[in-house]
Amino acid sequence: QLITTTPEFNSNNLAYKTGKKRVPTTPAPAAPVPYKAIVVLALNGGLDSFNVLTPHKSCPLYKSYAKERDDVKLEPDEMLMIDASSSENQPCTSFGVHHKIPIFKEIYEEGLGIFFANTGHLSKPVTKRNYFTETMTQLFSHNTMTQESYIVDAFQINEPTGILGRMLDVLAAKNITVGPIGISTASTILDGDPQTGRKVDVIPTYGPNILTRRSFIPNTANGIDEVKENLEDLNGETGVNSGIHANYWSQNLIDTWNKADELSVLLQSVQLGTRFSGNLGQKFATVSKLIKTHEQRGVNRDAFFVSMGGFDAHAYAKANLDGNLPVVNSAIKAFYREMTDSNMIDNITFVMTSEFGRTITGNSGGGTDHAWGGNYFLFGGMMRGGRILGEYPKSFGNNDPTNMGRGRLIPTTSWDALWYGVAQWFGIDTPDELKDVLPNNGNFGCRLYTDSDLYHDGKNSISGCGAKLMNFDMGMFIGEPRYLTGIEQKRICEAAIQLVSGETDLASRCVIIDQKVIVNFEEKDFDSFAWNEGEESRRLRVLQNGFTNSTNNTYELRAVVEINVGNSTNNNSTNITTQSISPGKIGNAIADNLLTLVKIPNVTEFSEISPYTPTPSRTPSAQPTLSSAPSGMPSVVPSSSPSDMPSRSPSGAPSDVPSRSPSDMPSDVPSRSPSDMPSSSPSDIPSRSPTDVPSVVPSRSPTDMPSGMPSNSPSDVPSADMPSDAPSRSPSDMPSSSPSDIPSRSPT
Incomplete structure (x- = not known):
């Protein structure tokens, strides 16, 4: 078996030895910066996380x-x-937190834990109408969505690297020593740029394996002395005329052999004060030992990856969590205790993830199926915890804006938003560094969480946010019915950002939040076109298949562009203003330069640049409109606030909120509260002020002023201090205090 260790066996090179022993590579010294570690726990299979964080029974949403x-x-x-x-x-x-994982409640209530609600992979912010065309991945697939959660690079700008690997690349370039470590398994999340040559250490659950004689000859003594000399000779120092791959193999073997031996001895010397149980618990015991020995290992930044499977509950979903969550709870509880007791809790950020959430609606087997958005948990000693970030759904019904059907929820918070602040805490400081680590962060505008949002010691903000937000429509004629690709959208925004920064010395952020294709048909083709509002992908296929051959058709692509203008790109600038910036000015500047700068295929010219104004829907909508103008059709969902415009026809139900202006037509239903204005016709409810028309129902209490009309029935209470101008229609049971023009029926 010794032949399998040779450089010739593992490469296509010949190795010319110098006869000298190969020396292990000397590790770089640690930089004088505080130690920090990120620990990721991936719960594979798709965690049913809406049973981990639920509405409490006291919340109306629980129904x-x-x-x-x-x-x-x-x-x-x-x-x-x-x-x-x-x-x-x-x-x-x-x-409510699932009762089988009480450690989440404990950490949350100690102010060190944060839940991220409805979070997942996104290429950009999307809605039910456009998610299919604007999401660059294969949704609901285990393999694809797992990779997306690890790489956090929707357009694969830095393929094949992972989010933690790119962080470590940036830090290593600043001479900070780093340690990517997978416990019992490797993962894409730890992979950095292959050109750096940095390796990921994979350490078994119970600690590093060491090379022994038994590694080559089973059922023999563990001593290595008999084969050690042979191994060192076979992988000895090579000359300059040897192949580089042979040299790389041998150096890597000697380095790994040496590192495993040293690490094994080091970890055996560490005493933990907490008992860790089970396989997952032992993985976190190894992580704890590695964190506690960071000084001896000479590491400034560690990134750990731990995983546990078994959460793909297509049947018996509740039993699945009842069985798995206690295992997770035990491991996290022991790790949290060990970090707290060893005063290392301030140096770590723990992130619990899964590739996707599961359907809100169950299936016939008592399980749940693959979905999208889910709820995840972070903790650390410096966290501004005790909060839920993101947007938890306001309803679980099909009318909710995030519900695609069967309770598959479109995420409202991206992985980019979660990792943005964590990366800043880890030492990724500048906008350029953040772009290397999170190449798609610009596609979310200011919808990101900074380290100031997440940590007590956070000090960063989002460059380009805070001063002015503008939306405008950009229209362009295009040679075929299609949408802008994700890369084309990013190019348009890059051009916009350059123009804003160049003209105003202000940083900015840009994202295209919506697209529409407008088709001008030949009249003979129009009748055959089926317009189905909301089915964007189907409509586009109809256009492409049915009308592409019509030479007289024209296609206009309209994109809604969102520009955030924020802090200055020049820290020395003191005379910065946003008053001269307008959507039209930016849009026209983009249009003037875009055909040459961006070179979008098939775009012949720009049709119009104008401020974006939402318009009311032509048909009843399941979501409230963004427009302030009245809709021609009633809404499927009642409004939460009164309209500035009166209704065009009376409502069939009384309003909970009084109208700001009177209706042109009377309502068939009485008001729920008295009006401050007198009625023009008899009311079943008394007026607050006297009216010229008698009330149909007698007043329950005397009026403040005499009425100009006699009462239809005697009052149970005498009138106020002023006499009435009209005689009573029936005698009073109470004597009068002054002479009357009408004789009394009984003596006074």
Whole structure:
């Protein structure tokens, strides 16, 4: 078996030995910076995370959750309440954590844990209408979505690297010593640029394996002395005329052999104060030992990857979590205790992920199926915890803007948004470094979380955000019915950013938030075109298949461009203003330069640049409109606030909020509260002020002023201090305090 260790066997090169022993590579010395580590736990298979973080029974949203989840819902006694009142824009002030993972509640309530709600892979912000055409991946696939969660590079600009690997590349370039370590398995998330030559260390669950005689000859003694000399000779120093691949193999073998021996001895010397149990627990025990020995290892930044499978619950979803979550809870609890007791908790960020969430609606087998957005958990000693970030769904019904059907939720927070602030905390400082680590972060505008959002010691903001937000329509004539590709969208935005920065000395961010294809048909073709609003992908196929051959058709692509203009790109600039910036000016400048700068295929000219103005829908919508103008059709969903415009016809139901202006037509339903204005016709409810028309129903209390009309029935209470101008229609049971013009029926 010794032949399998030779450079000739493992490369196509000849190795010319010098006769000298090969010396292990000396590690670079650690830089004088504080130690930090990121620990990722991937729960593979698709965690049913809407049963990990649920609406609490005290929240009205629980009814929607329980209705849609049905048999797979958490019952009220299966959740642990957490307070979310300090979390912004969440539908509940109280949420529930699955009772089988109480460590999440404990860390959250200690102020060190953050939930990220409805998070997942995105190429850009999308809606139910455009997600299919704007998402650059194969949704709902285990392999694809796992890779997307590891690389966090939607357009694969830096393929085949991972999010942690790119962080370590940037830090290593700044002479910070780094350690990418997979526990029992390698992962794309740790892979950096292959040109750096940096290797990922894969350490078994219980610690590093060491090379022994038994590695070559089974059932023999473990001593290495008999084969050590042979191994060193076979992989000795080579001369300059040897192949580089042969030299690389031998050096890598000697370095790994030496490192494994040293690390094995080092970790055996570490005593842990916490008991770790089970396979996952032992993985975190090894991570704990590595963190506690960072000084001896000479490492400034560690990135650890740990995984556990078994969460693909197409059947018995509740039983799946009941069985798996206690294992996760035990491992995280022991790790959290060990880090806290050893005063290392401030130096770590723990990130729990899964490739995707699962359907809200269960299947016939009591399970759930592959979906998209999910809920994930982060913790660390410097975290501004006790909060839920992102946007938890406001409903679980099909009318919710994020629900694609069957409870497959479109993420409202991207992996880019989660990792942005973590990368800044880890030492990725500048916009250029962040672009290397998160090449698609610009496609989310200012929809990102900085280290200031996540950590107590955070100090960074998002370059290009904070001063002015503008949207404008960009129209262009195109030779075929198609949308801009993701790369073309990014090129347009790069041109816009360059123009803004060049003219104003201001940083900016840009994203194309919507696209529409407008087709001008030949009249003979129009009747055959089926217009199905909302089915963008189908409509585009109809256009491409049915009308491409019509020479007189024209196609106009209209894109809604969002520009954020923020802080200065020049820190010495003191006279910065955004007043001269306008959507039209930026848009026209882009149009003037785009045909030559960006070179989008088939774009012949730009049709129009104009400020973006949302328009009301022509048909009832399941979502409220962005427009302030009244719609010609009623909304499927009631408005949460009164309209500035009166309704064109009376409503069939009373309004909870009084109208800001009177209706042109009377309502068939009475108001729920009295009006401050007198009625022009009899009302079943008394007026707050006297009217010239008698009330149909007697007043329950005296009026403040005398009425000009007699009452239809005697009052139970005498009038106020002023006499009435009209006689009573029936005698009073109370004597008068002054003479009357009408005789009394009884003596006074």
